[in-house]
Amino acid sequence: MSSFFTSSIGKKTMLSLSGFFLISFLCVHLTANLMLIVDSSGHIFNEVCHFMATNPVVRVIEPILALGFALHIVLASWLTLQNRAARPVKYARRDQSGNASWTSRNMYILGAMILVFLLLHLWNFWWKIKISGDPLLAPEPISGLENTYALVSSLFRESVLYCLLYMLGGILLGLHLSHGFGSAFQSVGLSNKVWRKRMTIIGNLFAIVVGTGFSIIPIYFLLGLGK
Numbered sequence: 001m002s003s004f005f006t007s008s009i010g011k012k013t014m015l016s017l018s019g020f021f022l023i024s025f026l027c028v029h030l031t032a033n034l035m036l037i038v039d040s041s042g043h044i045f046n047e048v049c050h051f052m053a054t055n056p057v058v059r060v061i062e063p064i065l066a067l068g069f070a071l072h073i074v075l076a077s078w079l080t081l082q083n084r085a086a087r088p089v090k091y092a093r094r095d096q097s098g099n100a101s102w103t104s105r106n107m108y109i110l111g112a113m114i115l116v117f118l119l120l121h122l123w124n125f126w127w128k129i130k131i132s133g134d135p136l137l138a139p140e141p142i143s144g145l146e147n148t149y150a151l152v153s154s155l156f157r158e159s160v161l162y163c164l165l166y167m168l169g170g171i172l173l174g175l176h177l178s179h180g181f182g183s184a185f186q187s188v189g190l191s192n193k194v195w196r197k198r199m200t201i202i203g204n205l206f207a208i209v210v211g212t213g214f215s216i217i218p219i220y221f222l223l224g225l226g227k
């Protein structure tokens, strides 16, 4: 059993399973974040954040999510190093002009760039909400809810650079998912010839929805539509 986890196929399977887990998180996170543009009073977004911060199931999932990210990064790095060591340089060069898509050849660098974005992002919001606090988080007057909307909206309203960085984050994530989604299904054996084509289309659609969904939020504030 332990040799399965250290074999290439075992690592690829675990990479895909951790990817599925992160994809589920992204769906929930995107849905919650879209409340920023659904309700410009910020109340619905603050309600959602309050629910996330106090719900016992979400509290249990949070450390598992951190482990899921860590596992995904470690396995991706391990497999990439292993593949590079096994493949002669000349072959790698020739492969660039082959059928492999640009995204499939650059999954690791895309993932590394998303990690840089993620660290910046956690410092922007998570760190202030959970650790350091911020005057912008002062409770809403009527509901008494922590004003997470004010923290997020002020970042985007006050900085074009941050708007651009978050749009870039959404695009990088979309590119990473456009290959990762279909590839994950293939790795766990859920993709025969017919389904491989279908999963590529579904993966691309999913990537467009997620990439556009995350990018549309800074664009909304950039256009002066948020409060």
Ligand code: HEM
Binding pocket: 029, 033, 049, 052, 053, 114, 118, 121, 122, 125, 126, 129, 130, 148, 152, 166, 169, 170, 173, 214, 215, 217, 218
């Ligand atoms: C416009 C885009 C985004 C906005 C407005 C946004 C907003 C937020 C906020 C407010 C938090 C803190 C939640 C809390 O602790 O109560 C958070 C946490 C987090 N975000 Fe984002 N996010 C965005 C994009 C992304 C993207 C693209 C990723 C993944 C690559 C991501 C991954 C995370 C993670 C892992 C956490 C920590 C877990 C959590 O607290 O739920 N976010 N985000």
